[in-house]
Amino acid sequence: MSEPLAEVEFLARSANRIEILATLSAGAYTRRELGEAVDASQPTIGRVLNDLSARSWIDYDGERYEATATGAYIAAGITDLRDRLATEARLREVIDYFPFDAVDVGLDALADARITTPSAPRPNAPIERMTELLRETSHTSLVSYAFNRDKLELLRDRAVDGDLMARGVFTTEAIDPIAADPTLSKMLRDVLDAPGVEMRVTDEAVPFAVEVTDERTHFLLRDADGVVRAALDTDDERVRAWAEETLDRYWTVAASLTGERLTG
Numbered sequence: 001m002s003e004p005l006a007e008v009e010f011l012a013r014s015a016n017r018i019e020i021l022a023t024l025s026a027g028a029y030t031r032r033e034l035g036e037a038v039d040a041s042q043p044t045i046g047r048v049l050n051d052l053s054a055r056s057w058i059d060y061d062g063e064r065y066e067a068t069a070t071g072a073y074i075a076a077g078i079t080d081l082r083d084r085l086a087t088e089a090r091l092r093e094v095i096d097y098f099p100f101d102a103v104d105v106g107l108d109a110l111a112d113a114r115i116t117t118p119s120a121p122r123p124n125a126p127i128e129r130m131t132e133l134l135r136e137t138s139h140t141s142l143v144s145y146a147f148n149r150d151k152l153e154l155l156r157d158r159a160v161d162g163d164l165m166a167r168g169v170f171t172t173e174a175i176d177p178i179a180a181d182p183t184l185s186k187m188l189r190d191v192l193d194a195p196g197v198e199m200r201v202t203d204e205a206v207p208f209a210v211e212v213t214d215e216r217t218h219f220l221l222r223d224a225d226g227v228v229r230a231a232l233d234t235d236d237e238r239v240r241a242w243a244e245e246t247l248d249r250y251w252t253v254a255a256s257l258t259g260e261r262l263t264g
Contacts, residue, residue: 010051011078016040018078020048021057021067025075028064087111094230097221102207105239113234126231127151130211130220133233134158137213141247142168144209146226147178147188156187156194165196169250171206175257185262192259200254201261210243217243 011017019038023029029037035045049065052058057071067075087107091098094115116129131154134140140155147170158164178184191197209220217240218233 007055007074008078011074014048016044017048017051018075018082020045021052021071021075022079024052024058024065025067025072028061028066030064034065083111084108090115093117094221094232097223097229098219098232099208103210103219103242105236105242109236109238110232110234112236113232116231116233117229126220126228129231129233130218133211133213133216133218134164137215138164140164140166140168140211140213141244142166142209142211143170143206143243143247143250144168144211144220145171145174145206146209146220146222147174148220149184152178152184152187152191156190159191159194159197162195166191167198167200167247167251169200169202169206169247169254170257172201172203175201175261179262189259189262192257192262199257200251201257202250202254204250204253206250210246212240212243212247 011021016038020034020040023034023037031042031045031049034040034049035042038045040048049058049060052071053060055071056068057074058065058067084107087110088095091107091110091113094117098110114129116125118125122128127148127150130148131150134151134154135158155164155166159166175188178188188199192199209222211218211220216233216235218231220228221230221232223229
C-alpha cells in the first residue's frame with residue numbers, strides 16, 4: 001500500500017481520529033475541552049493526540065492542542081471525502097433515476113435532500129410526499145412530462161379555493177391524455193379558470209418532473225417505463241436557482257394552455 005493510502009486507512013480506522021483532527025482544525029482545545037467536544041474518553045483522546053502529533057498534524061503549546069497547517073489540510077480533505085461518501089450512500093438507491101444529464105447541479109447540492117421511496121406499507125409514498133408539499137405551499141411552479149391525477153385533483157381544489165397560485169409548463173404528452181379523459185379534462189379546465197393560475201404546453205422534450213414550492217424544490221423520479229421510483233426534495237438554493245431558471249426557459253417558448261385545447 002502506498003504511503004498516502006496508508007494514511008487514509010489510518011484515519012478511516014477510527015472515527016475519533018477524523019473528528020478530533022477536524023475539531024482541532026477549527027480552534028485550540030485543552031484535553032478536557034476536546035473530550036467534551038468529541039464525546040470521547042481521556043485515554044482515547046490521549047492515544048489519538050499522540051498519533052496525530054507523530055505526524056506533525058497538531059501542535060501543543062503546553063495547555064492547548066491545535067491543528068497545524070498540514071493537519072488542517074488533511075482534515076479538510078478527509079471530512080470532504082467522508083461527506084461525499086455519505087451523500088453517495090444516501091442517493092445510491094435513486095441515483096439511476098435522477099436525470100443528471102439534464103439537471104445542472106452537483107451531487108453535493110443533494111446532500112441533505114429528503115428521499116421518499118415506495119415501501120410495502122406505503123407503495124404510494126413518493127406521490128404522497130409530492131401532494132404533501134403541494135398542500136403546504138401557497139405558490140408552485142413546475143415543469144413536467146407527466147401530470148399525476150392526485151396532483152391534478154389537489155391543484156384544482158386549492159386553486160379554485162384561492163389558496164394557491166401556480167404556473168407550469170407541461171409537455172404535449174402530459175396534456176393529451178388529460179384532454180382525452182372527460183373527468184381529468186374538467187379538472188384541468190377548473191384549474192385554468194382559477195385566479196392566479198397560468199399553464200403552458202410545450203412540444204419540447206422535458207426529461208424531468210420538477211416543482212418549486214415556497215420552501216422546497218421537488219423531483220418525482222420515474223424509471224424508463226414511467227414507474228414512479230422515488231420523490232426527492234431539497235431546500236438547497238443551488239437546486240432552486242437551477243429549477244427557476246429552467247422553468248423560465250421553458251416558459252418563454254411554450255404556448256398558452258387554454259380550455260379550448262382541452263375540449264378538442
